[in-house]
């Protein structure tokens with residue numbers, strides 16, 4: 204699993220920093236998470252092929268999370284995209300995008316599917332044979348969801364030495380990888396344990412931006428491999444954080460600690476701060492494995 208941070212600052216685009224957008228590569232799927240202004244340029248800079256993006260997940264309808272979406276849709280059109288594009292986001296997103304396309308007399312040559320979200324309970328919004336995506340209801344000034352991206356359990360790894368020892372035909376390999384025992388021609392049963400190794404445990408990534416401190420999310424993100432949690436402010440601006448329904452670095456770290464996350468990634472920093480290291484220092488008061496997101500940073504979850 205690989206996360207590329209395209210932008211991780213709050214509010215406005217600046218010369219060297221971008222508002223929120225990330226690319227998640229999971230089991231050979233490429234998901235775009237939020238799509239602020241500048242996302243297209245950041246995708247180019249990070250050499251992510253536009254044609255590989257088939258699913259976009261939008262957390263909420265504040266501009267610093269989706270004002271780049273209509274531009275991206277329009278570029279896909281100019282590039283003569285043919286593949287379907289799925290957009291998962293709050294109710295209203297379809298109307299906004301279609302209105303913009305309508306008044307610019309633009310129509311996509313590819314199918315645009317909107318999956319509008321309204322539930323305040325966590326729900327599955329994407330599932331295929333390898334990956335499952337759930338919403339994480341967040342508390343912010345408008346309707347907002349985080350997303351939990353989860354790999355499905357992988358197939359078992361073949362113990363080549365063992366299958367060769369018993370002269371098992373290749374046509375049984377897939378059954379073995381699926382966990383089945385094998386009965387040899389002489390009637391003897393060979394248990395799957397003898398023929399396979401445990402696969403790598405499936406990985407989980409939780410994306411939570413924007414939100415105020417909210418312990419209700421903890422059962423959903425329990426023991427995730429990485430938690431991206433917004434930290435717009437430091438504790439010195441607690442009042443501002445409460446008023447704008449954002450979190451401080453210390454609050455983000457407290458959520459990571461309570462959820463027993465393996466790693467915390469901080470982002471969505473207010474542009475008022477000159478030095479983002481202060482976010483790490485503050486968060487380390489309660490949680491130790493912290494990474495500061497920054498534009499262009501690549502985070503591999505091994």
Ligand SMILES: [Zn+2]
Pocket residue numbers: 213214223265267268413471
């Ligand atoms: Zn924001």
Ligand SMILES: [Zn+2]
Pocket residue numbers: 263265343413
């Ligand atoms: Zn917001």
